[in-house]
Amino acid sequence: MTNSASHDHAYVRDEMLSEMAPPPGETGLVHWLRDNMFSSVSNGLLTLVALYAIYAMLAAVLPWMVLGVWNAGSLSECREILAAKYGDTDYACWAVLSERWKQLLFGFYPQDLYWRPVLALVLLFVALAPLLFDHLPRKLLIFSALYPFVMYLLVWGGSVWVPLSVIAGFAIGYFASKIITPVAGGLAGTIALFLAPVIWWLFLAGPIAGLFEDIIPLSIEAVKSKTIGGFMISIVIGLSGIALSLPIGVVLALGRQSDLLIVKSICVGFIEFIRGVPLITLLFTASLLLQYFLPKGTNFDIVLRVIIMVTLFASAYMAEVIRGGLAALPRGQYEAADALGLTYWQAQKLIIMPQALKISIPGIVNTFIGLFKDTTLVIFIGIFDILGLTGAIRASTEWNGIYWELFIFVAVVFWVCCFSMSQYSQWLERKLRTDHV
Known part of the structure; x- marks a missing residue:
């Protein structure tokens, strides 16, 4: 039968029907209520x-x-x-x-210098932007790397030569590694990469910074750490610990899986010791004992000591989170890297670690959130964070007897920060998903 003949029959349709609206009960508010609340x-x-x-x-x-x-x-x-x-x-x-509210946010920081921590906070978002969103210019990463030193100078003030001397330590470690590696091998170069900056910072950075300050005075008004408090100290300690604990955690996780007995033993011992000790114990150690292990006459700032201990504490937990991501990868990924002829570090950079970090995103962000909230423990070593200042305010004669208003404010401030981190992690997980079309 030809097409023209088929058109002679009344039951053969020669045009498409237009789309019909869905039944009233299958769309709109009624459908949503039935499916989600009254199913x-x-x-x-x-x-x-x-x-x-x-x-x-x-x-x-x-x-x-x-x-x-x-x-x-x-x-x-x-x-x-x-x-x-x-x-x-x-x-x-x-x-x-x-x-x-100013005291809750800035502690006892000089009021005429409030612009400095506010500027540091604004620059923080500029520094974080290229790290959080990959479509921004990569040249901004240079400022991201320099931001910790800018933040230190804005918040604490003092001589400009101090942060510059710290930056010089990284350069010294890099050149020491480049010089020693061709002569003594890669392991010696790696040791020099970490050891040379530590020696510089402990014994030479301070005197040399002072010498340059005497020759070319460059400084802004200094602020003592005891005046820094409120939510500002939580941001400083929390963000420092978050930024430093991730790379250290990666190194510890890789070290725990190393075939070198010494490296593996050191990493396992460090992780298990830190995870077995409460954070408050480490904070007391930072406050009371750490100074005794430093060279005589060294003035080690209390906030810097706390940042070091908080970073070490978070790094141990971060290492276990990342180790879980490494363990979740199929063995074939490691074998594929070997088949391509990649070195160990090339395989980690291009194949293994990107996948492990993607798997570990929920655990990593969970550790970050816990670390940020744990900054309130610094009140026990005499640093008045936002929660500690609520007690000081309630102890005053004007506000003695007030409770809920202050605690609600603290809860809202922390919730906004932690919820933002959680939402970013969920957005990042959706962005990196590869199991859907």
């Missing part, structure tokens, strides 16, 4: 109970929060205002935040 009798009952619990909680909390007072000089004045407006009530007294 069964038991789920419907649980939904109703949950909605009632949310309503009861909001009915009790929202008036307390919304009807609070924002302008008052003390808790007693705040209560007088509340009594005059609402009678016998116990609404929030947010005035403590209006009065003390």
